[in-house]
Amino acid sequence: MFSCCCLVAVLLCTWSSSVECNPSPVLGDVVVDKSFTPNVCSREAKEGDFVRYHYNATFVDGKTFDSSHQRGAAKVGLLGEGRLIAGIDKGLQGMCVNERRSITVPPHLAYGSTGAGDVVPPDTTLVFEIHLLDVWNKADMVVTKTVTTPKDCKRSVMSSDYVRYHYNGTLLDGSVFESSYNRKQTHNTLVGEGWLVKGLDEGLMGMCVGEIRHIVIPPFKAYGEKGSGTEIPSQATLVYDVLLVDIHNSKDNITYENQVVPESCTRKSVVGDYVRYHYNGTFLDGSTFDTSYQRNSTYNTYIGMGYVISGMDQALVGICVGEKRRVIIPPHLAYGESGAGEVIPPSAVLVFDVDVIDFHNPNDTVGIQVTYKPEVCNDTTAENDLVRYNYNCSLMDGTLLFSSHSYENLQDAVLGAEKVIDGLDSGLRGMCLGERRVVTVPPHLGHGEKGATGVPGSAVLVFEIELDEEVPQEEFAEFIKLQVAEGKGRIKPGLTMDQVVVDMFENQDRNKDGVITADELKLKVEEDKEREDMKHEEL
Numbered sequence: 167m168f169s170c171c172c173l174v175a176v177l178l179c180t181w182s183s184s185v186e187c188n189p190s191p192v193l194g195d196v197v198v199d200k201s202f203t204p205n206v207c208s209r210e211a212k213e214g215d216f217v218r219y220h221y222n223a224t225f226v227d228g229k230t231f232d233s234s235h236q237r238g239a240a241k242v243g244l245l246g247e248g249r250l251i252a253g254i255d256k257g258l259q260g261m262c263v264n265e266r267r268s269i270t271v272p273p274h275l276a277y278g279s280t281g282a283g284d285v286v287p288p289d290t291t292l293v294f295e296i297h298l299l300d301v302w303n304k305a306d307m308v309v310t311k312t313v314t315t316p317k318d319c320k321r322s323v324m325s326s327d328y329v330r331y332h333y334n335g336t337l338l339d340g341s342v343f344e345s346s347y348n349r350k351q352t353h354n355t356l357v358g359e360g361w362l363v364k365g366l367d368e369g370l371m372g373m374c375v376g377e378i379r380h381i382v383i384p385p386f387k388a389y390g391e392k393g394s395g396t397e398i399p400s401q402a403t404l405v406y407d408v409l410l411v412d413i414h415n416s417k418d419n420i421t422y423e424n425q426v427v428p429e430s431c432t433r434k435s436v437v438g439d440y441v442r443y444h445y446n447g448t449f450l451d452g453s454t455f456d457t458s459y460q461r462n463s464t465y466n467t468y469i470g471m472g473y474v475i476s477g478m479d480q481a482l483v484g485i486c487v488g489e490k491r492r493v494i495i496p497p498h499l500a501y502g503e504s505g506a507g508e509v510i511p512p513s514a515v516l517v518f519d520v521d522v523i524d525f526h527n528p529n530d531t532v533g534i535q536v537t538y539k540p541e542v543c544n545d546t547t548a549e550n551d552l553v554r555y556n557y558n559c560s561l562m563d564g565t566l567l568f569s570s571h572s573y574e575n576l577q578d579a580v581l582g583a584e585k586v587i588d589g590l591d592s593g594l595r596g597m598c599l600g601e602r603r604v605v606t607v608p609p610h611l612g613h614g615e616k617g618a619t620g621v622p623g624s625a626v627l628v629f630e631i632e633l634d635e636e637v638p639q640e641e642f643a644e645f646i647k648l649q650v651a652e653g654k655g656r657i658k659p660g661l662t663m664d665q666v667v668v669d670m671f672e673n674q675d676r677n678k679d680g681v682i683t684a685d686e687l688k689l690k691v692e693e694d695k696e697r698e699d700m701k702h703e704e705l
């Protein structure tokens with residue numbers, strides 16, 4: 167310490183009273199020469215303020231007798247309380263942070279006729295080069311200023327919230343003491359629980375994700391007299407520029423937004439269902455970390471069984487096919503404090519926009535909904551029947567995969583002959599002529615986990631079917647040939663297949679209109695015992 171401190175205090179008391187009695191417009195005899203004035207000056211040092219400054223003290227001849235730099239720390243002083251050399255006290259008034267001044271102090275406002283020990287001889291004029299670093303007052307509060315406000319703010323920081331933020335920490339003179347950007351990761355902390363200095367606990371309150379806030383904290387709400395490490399000196403005002411990235415509370419559950427439920431929802435997903443969905447995964451700040459669309463395929467999973475993060479497991483239960491919802495998942499229901507690889511940072515809240523394409527249960531059977539039933543229904547389709555039909559095949563989201571209307575010919579199939587997927591085969595049974603149905607086929611009765619050309623894996627298929635009435639002769643011939651091929655009949659010796667077919671066709675075409683309706687065909691196959699026997703003989 168400067169050996170004359172005590173002496174100075176005594177002298178100051180003596181001299182300051184005489185200074186106050188002297189109403190000189192030029193700060194008594196102190197001469198202030200501003201060598202640098204900063205562009206911005208948000209505050210001027212005044213009586214009652216604490217100041218922190220660097221100084222070089224010289225004699226008029228330029229010889230240095232003291233310097234804060236040599237002492238290794240800036241000096242902290244209180245203005246207007248008689249604790250500083252009277253001339254310095256006066257000379258610092260009105261000074262801005264980062265301003266540089268040269269203050270020339272006459273002996274009567276410094277160490278007078280006594281001098282200061284061996285260092286300052288009696289009646290010496292002193293010159294102080296001052297660089298002001300900090301100004302604060304005991305009455306200061308934490309001052310916050312919002313620099314950028316996000317468009318919408320659904321939630322703002324409250325006590326006991328856990329936040330992630332980026333920040334630049336500077337001292338009042340602009341020197342950076344710390345920056346999260348250098349570490350390339352956010353600072354993660356609880357708010358209002360004493361994890362932070364008091365001033366930050368206060369300054370972060372009410373912040374929204376995406377907001378940038380300028381927070382100025384007086385030293386007594388920061389690191390006070392002790393300072394912190396080598397970066398934060400004693401009694402330093404701290405300035406934080408904070409960008410809030412993330413916020414959640416350990417009590418949070420998942421929450422939903424932007425829910426769009428389709429008008430018809432016959433069934434909601436339950437635990438054990440297999441769901442196919444598209445999603446966009448973002449963080450609270452809106453940046454995307456993953457999206458299924460990029461992969462051109464849905465994400466598929468069983469739900470409620472721990473195959474996906476628990477927040478998603480919950481979010482996918484009770485949802486309709488075609489439903490869209492945004493689910494916000496706090497980290498304890500997502501990837502927690504460890505995050506996931508390079509993609510998900512620790513303690514990140516995840517936002518998923520989900521679009522459920524379809525779901526099914528491994529226990530599901532074919533769903534049949536009759537949309538039109540003709541008044542007359544004398545017979546229905548059954549195993550071994552040749553059926554002809556029109557159909558549209560779509561995914562649950564309405565994407566059309568196939569339409570028989572795009573082709574000239576109707577589709578046909580012999581039921582039970584494994585010509586069509588199992589689900590469609592059962593969906594075509596028990597139908598009347600002219601009947602229309604919507605048949606829903608789960609993937610295990612369709613194209614399975616692998617899918618087929620144009621059919622995604624594990625997709626639920628929807629068939630709109632209309633059973634056609636007419637079976638022309640060529641078609642009939644195919645049917646008969648098939649029956650023979652499958653060993654369900656044999657050709658009478660001495661007859662050709664074609665002769666048999668023409669023969670039979672004429673027998674079956676009861677109304678002689680040139681076509682055999684499926685009904686007519688069935689009468690032949692199932693009802694007319696005599697003819698059936700004959701047919702079998704003929705075949």
Ligand SMILES: *[C@@H]1O[C@H](CO)[C@@H](O)[C@H](O)[C@H]1NC(C)=O
Nearest residue numbers: 220221222233235295296297
């Ligand atoms: C004190 O002198 C040193 C060396 O010349 C200089 O770097 C420093 O900026 C000076 N400090 C002030 C407060 O003028």
Ligand SMILES: *[C@@H]1O[C@H](CO)[C@@H](O)[C@H](O)[C@H]1NC(C)=O
Nearest residue numbers: 332333334347378407408409
């Ligand atoms: C922190 O400083 C960096 C570099 O100057 C800047 O890019 C960033 O926007 C600053 N952050 C805040 C929150 O002001």
Ligand SMILES: *[C@@H]1O[C@H](CO)[C@@H](O)[C@H](O)[C@H]1NC(C)=O
Nearest residue numbers: 417418419420421422480481
């Ligand atoms: C969280 O929400 C889910 C439904 O979304 C509910 O089943 C669960 O009970 C909730 N958990 C708590 C702790 O409230």
Ligand SMILES: *[C@@H]1O[C@H](CO)[C@@H](O)[C@H](O)[C@H]1NC(C)=O
Nearest residue numbers: 436437438439527528529530
């Ligand atoms: C499927 O059915 C079986 C037997 O009825 C039942 O034990 C099982 O829980 C069902 N599975 C699902 C996922 O519903």
Ligand SMILES: *[C@@H]1O[C@H](CO)[C@@H](O)[C@H](O)[C@H]1NC(C)=O
Nearest residue numbers: 457458459460461462463464
């Ligand atoms: C997804 O489809 C688009 C357009 O068809 C194509 O450009 C892209 O390469 C596909 N991406 C993948 C991962 O298959």
Ligand SMILES: *[C@@H]1O[C@H](CO)[C@@H](O)[C@H](O)[C@H]1NC(C)=O
Nearest residue numbers: 444445446459490519520521
């Ligand atoms: C995902 O993002 C894409 C591109 O912005 C958008 O077209 C799509 O609708 C989004 N999906 C959901 C489920 O929000």
Ligand SMILES: *[C@@H]1O[C@H](CO)[C@@H](O)[C@H](O)[C@H]1NC(C)=O
Nearest residue numbers: 542543544545683685686689
């Ligand atoms: C259906 O049956 C009714 C009464 O059994 C009969 O009158 C009608 O002609 C039959 N229709 C056809 C198309 O065979």
Ligand SMILES: *[C@@H]1O[C@H](CO)[C@@H](O)[C@H](O)[C@H]1NC(C)=O
Nearest residue numbers: 556557558569571630631632
């Ligand atoms: C297939 O879709 C077209 C166009 O919507 C429709 O006109 C037709 O009736 C549908 N076919 C069946 C069998 O439902």
